[in-house]
Amino acid sequence: MSDGVTPVVHHAHAPTSFIRRYVFSLDHKVIGQQYYMLALFSVFIGMLLSWLVRIHLVWAKFPIPLISHLSPNGAPGGVITPEYYLSLLTLHGTLMVFFVLTTAPQSGFGNYILPIQIGAEDMAFPTLNMLSFWTTFVALVVLVSTFFVKDGPPISGWTAYPPLSAIGGDAGPGLSLGQDLWAISIALFCIGSLMGALNFIVTTLDMRCRGMLLSRMPLSTWGWLITAVLALLSFAVLFAACILLILDRNAGTSFFIPGGLIVSEKIQPHSGGSPLLWQHLFWFFGHPEVYIAIVPGWGIISQILPVFARKPILGYKVILGCLGSIAGLSFMVWGHHMFVSGMSPYSGFLFSVPTLIITLPATIMTLLWLGTVWGGKLRLTTSMLFALAFISVFVTGGLGGMFLAQPSLDIYLHATYFVVGHFHMVMGVAAIFAMLAGTYFWYPKMFGRMLNETLGKIHFWITFVGVYAIFMPMHFLGLAGNVRRYSEFTDDFLQPLIPVHKFITVCALAVGATQFIFLFNVFWSMLKGEKAPDNPWDATSLEWSIPSPPPFDNFDGKHPVVYRGPNEYGTPSGEKDFEMQATPPAEIQRRTI
Amino acid sequence: MASKEVVASGVDASGGIWGGGVRPFGVPSKKLGMWLFVISDALTFSVVIFAYGYLRLAAADWPRPFLFVPSIVNASVMTFVLMTSSVTMVYAVRSAQLGLRKASVWWLCATVLCGVIFDVLHLREWAGLIKEGVRPLQNPWGTPMFGSAFFSLTGLHMLHVTIGIIYLLAVAAMFGSSKATADDVEVSGLYWHFVDLVWMFIFPLVYLLSAHR
Numbered sequence: 174m175s176d177g178v179t180p181v182v183h184h185a186h187a188p189t190s191f192i193r194r195y196v197f198s199l200d201h202k203v204i205g206q207q208y209y210m211l212a213l214f215s216v217f218i219g220m221l222l223s224w225l226v227r228i229h230l231v232w233a234k235f236p237i238p239l240i241s242h243l244s245p246n247g248a249p250g251g252v253i254t255p256e257y258y259l260s261l262l263t264l265h266g267t268l269m270v271f272f273v274l275t276t277a278p279q280s281g282f283g284n285y286i287l288p289i290q291i292g293a294e295d296m297a298f299p300t301l302n303m304l305s306f307w308t309t310f311v312a313l314v315v316l317v318s319t320f321f322v323k324d325g326p327p328i329s330g331w332t333a334y335p336p337l338s339a340i341g342g343d344a345g346p347g348l349s350l351g352q353d354l355w356a357i358s359i360a361l362f363c364i365g366s367l368m369g370a371l372n373f374i375v376t377t378l379d380m381r382c383r384g385m386l387l388s389r390m391p392l393s394t395w396g397w398l399i400t401a402v403l404a405l406l407s408f409a410v411l412f413a414a415c416i417l418l419i420l421d422r423n424a425g426t427s428f429f430i431p432g433g434l435i436v437s438e439k440i441q442p443h444s445g446g447s448p449l450l451w452q453h454l455f456w457f458f459g460h461p462e463v464y465i466a467i468v469p470g471w472g473i474i475s476q477i478l479p480v481f482a483r484k485p486i487l488g489y490k491v492i493l494g495c496l497g498s499i500a501g502l503s504f505m506v507w508g509h510h511m512f513v514s515g516m517s518p519y520s521g522f523l524f525s526v527p528t529l530i531i532t533l534p535a536t537i538m539t540l541l542w543l544g545t546v547w548g549g550k551l552r553l554t555t556s557m558l559f560a561l562a563f564i565s566v567f568v569t570g571g572l573g574g575m576f577l578a579q580p581s582l583d584i585y586l587h588a589t590y591f592v593v594g595h596f597h598m599v600m601g602v603a604a605i606f607a608m609l610a611g612t613y614f615w616y617p618k619m620f621g622r623m624l625n626e627t628l629g630k631i632h633f634w635i636t637f638v639g640v641y642a643i644f645m646p647m648h649f650l651g652l653a654g655n656v657r658r659y660s661e662f663t664d665d666f667l668q669p670l671i672p673v674h675k676f677i678t679v680c681a682l683a684v685g686a687t688q689f690i691f692l693f694n695v696f697w698s699m700l701k702g703e704k705a706p707d708n709p710w711d712a713t714s715l716e717w718s719i720p721s722p723p724p725f726d727n728f729d730g731k732h733p734v735v736y737r738g739p740n741e742y743g744t745p746s747g748e749k750d751f752e753m754q755a756t757p758p759a760e761i762q763r764r765t766i
Numbered sequence: 767m768a769s770k771e772v773v774a775s776g777v778d779a780s781g782g783i784w785g786g787g788v789r790p791f792g793v794p795s796k797k798l799g800m801w802l803f804v805i806s807d808a809l810t811f812s813v814v815i816f817a818y819g820y821l822r823l824a825a826a827d828w829p830r831p832f833l834f835v836p837s838i839v840n841a842s843v844m845t846f847v848l849m850t851s852s853v854t855m856v857y858a859v860r861s862a863q864l865g866l867r868k869a870s871v872w873w874l875c876a877t878v879l880c881g882v883i884f885d886v887l888h889l890r891e892w893a894g895l896i897k898e899g900v901r902p903l904q905n906p907w908g909t910p911m912f913g914s915a916f917f918s919l920t921g922l923h924m925l926h927v928t929i930g931i932i933y934l935l936a937v938a939a940m941f942g943s944s945k946a947t948a949d950d951v952e953v954s955g956l957y958w959h960f961v962d963l964v965w966m967f968i969f970p971l972v973y974l975l976s977a978h979r
Contacts, residue, residue, distance in 0.1 A: 297795040371802045379795045409806040413813035425902040426914035428817055443903060445911035450820050454813055
């Protein structure tokens with residue numbers, strides 16, 4: 174092939190200007206950290222919003238200081254109106270799903286770690302990488318700006334169902350400029366994610382070092398690769414849907430708006446469209462999106478468990494098969510979000526069966542993780558604790574999914590807190606636990622210092638117990654018929670459930686406050702943490718064979734060579750119970766003789 | 767399970783040589799990137815085509831306004847021009863690979879010319895329809911969604927052709943002054959052929975299916 178030659182070995186030096194080095198950087202490591210920090214910012218904003226939401230649910234008349242400055246109309250005197258409650262809910266969902274769950278595990282860790290794990294100097298297209306981050310950044314700025322426009326953020330939820338989202342200001346607060354900004358923000362986010370996904374796939378396939386066969390790639394790299402494929406296929410769909418929504422709102426088209434619609438006593442000047450069309454397009458993206466959030470987590474967990482169990486991962490290729498089959502199935506099940514939207518029972522059956530089939534690979538994977546831990550010499554670091562807790566919340570959340578996958582049950586449960594509890598457990602908490610496990614695991618590599626383990630363990634135990642206290646009761650609230658999206662529970666049949674909601678709110682405040690310990694740990698350790706050695710966890714993959722933090726060109730101008738897979742644990746040769754991927758066989762022979 | 771065999775110097779277990787630095791599937795990164803972009807963009811087009819089909823099937827009175835003369839003839843000429851541009855693009859790529867720099871630049875310019883003719887014919891048709899009273903949500907013949915779907919779908923495609931014209935001009939200029947390689951010409955060709963291919967779906971679905979009975 175025309176460029177089938179080994180690239181020339183050369184030292185690359187970091188740019189000296191501050192702007193090129195830390196702001197508009199082409200270095201995948203800086204971009205990874207930028208993504209991580211963007212997600213960290215978003216997750217704390219999203220969490221504060223969830224506090225406001227929880228407080229309003231149980232103490233609706235409680236005046237919250239400062240918030241009246243943010244929105245004099247939405248929270249006069251600090252008391253949140255029902256409409257502003259929905260605005261806060263929309264932004265909570267949008268920030269968390271797009272700017273946290275999609276951004277941190279894939280673009281954050283993936284950008285930083287993936288090129289090093291495959292032995293590359295950088296991503297395949299560094300400029301595109303920078304562009305994808307800054308596009309995402311602009312998307313975040315546009316989204317957050319909805320707080321400061323006249324009506325505040327849209328009230329249509331993170332799924333932005335039309336006609337509510339499509340007909341403009343008549344439909345309610347935030348649906349004029351706020352909803353426009355929301356659609357623009359998400360369209361931009363799609364572009365950023367598409368550029369990132371394209372870059373990840375090309376990098377993983379093309380930039381691997383000598384000896385890095387596909388079958389020797391760490392499972393975290395596989396997770397990022399599969400997620401990139403999902404993102405490439407699904408964000409293209411959401412992008413087009415957002416464009417159609419923007420056209421409906423501003424160019425007079427009517428893709429999503431049916432005829433004869435009367436809103437706020439006005440006949441809407443649209444006809445011919447279908448709100449269901451948006452739901453199909455949105456969920457065709459939306460279900461793969463669930464896996465975009467969780468597959469990197471599965472990869473990260475599959476990478477971390479063997480390190481701290483000192484055993485090879487059980488069934489490397491089976492896990493790969495599971496990841497691949499779930500990724501494939503994720504494109505065939507979008508209709509299970511629409512059982513209550515009006516659907517032929519036959520279609521419901523068609524979407525239900527593949528949804529239930531997904532539980533098979535998911536269960537196989539869970540059992541393989543448990544098998545990996547079984548009989549291992551466990552090292553219970555904070556990272557490992559979060560990895561084990563990931564399995565726990567993933568199973569708990571997943572079991573709820575089996576109820577919701579069946580149309581007959583979903584019709585009852587769909588509009589209740591059961592769904593809230595389910596997806597927060599499996600998509601929110603499980604994915605966040607994988608991110609936290611990844612943070613405690615890779616922080617030494619990313620920032621050159623160790624995170625404080627004592628603070629980490631306090632953070633872990635309160636968070637772990639707390640998330641169960643928050644989200645398990647929600648399942649039972651749902652079974653009791655507690656409707657979601659209501660801003661207050663003044664109906665007779667909901668009154669007896671209010672004490673449960675108060676308990677949830679108190680737990681949410683406590684767990685949220687605990688996250689500030691984590692935030693403190695992250696920034697304090699950057700300055701005062703113990704200096705990290707090259708390989709603090711005795712792990713095998715390539716990133717642990719170079720200094721912490723890595724030099725600008727990762728391998729110091731050399732090209733690493735890989736001799737084995739990433740799972741050589743419990744294979745004693747000399748004093749070590751593991752073999753690095755990059756250790757030459759000759760060195761092992763020397764050591765063992 | 768991890769492979770236990772210790773393999774020296776990057777020769778994999780099956781005996782194949784995997785030296786690193788080599789593109790494993792014989793595809794340069796830029797070309798692979800363009801293929802992935804094409805896949806992703808194809809999905810974006812699919813959505814708009816799907817939306818068009820969804821709305822058309824749901825509508826009771828979808829208009830079929832395109833008379834054989836001039837609409838179908840005009841669209842056929844546009845199709846012919848676009849197919850011609852694919853042929854000239856093939857010549858441009860081939861010349862580039864053979865090292866015939868000048869010829870390649872000329873073929874690229876011919877491709878651009880076809881693209882411009884396509885855009886001009888298309889805009890003229892748009893202007894005609896607008897004159898007849900077609901708007902995104904209004905037309906003299908039937909369900910108002912006709913305009914929405916027609917302008918969105920053909921507009922998205924026209925945007926792609928226009929971006930392609932700029933892209934090919936840039937590649938031609940850079941290849942002419944030796945700043946781009948033959949691979950870059952080939953990659954731009956992938957984009958151009960893809961845009962042509964999309965038209966091969968739009969032509970029958972939008973024009974022929976809406977021909978006047």
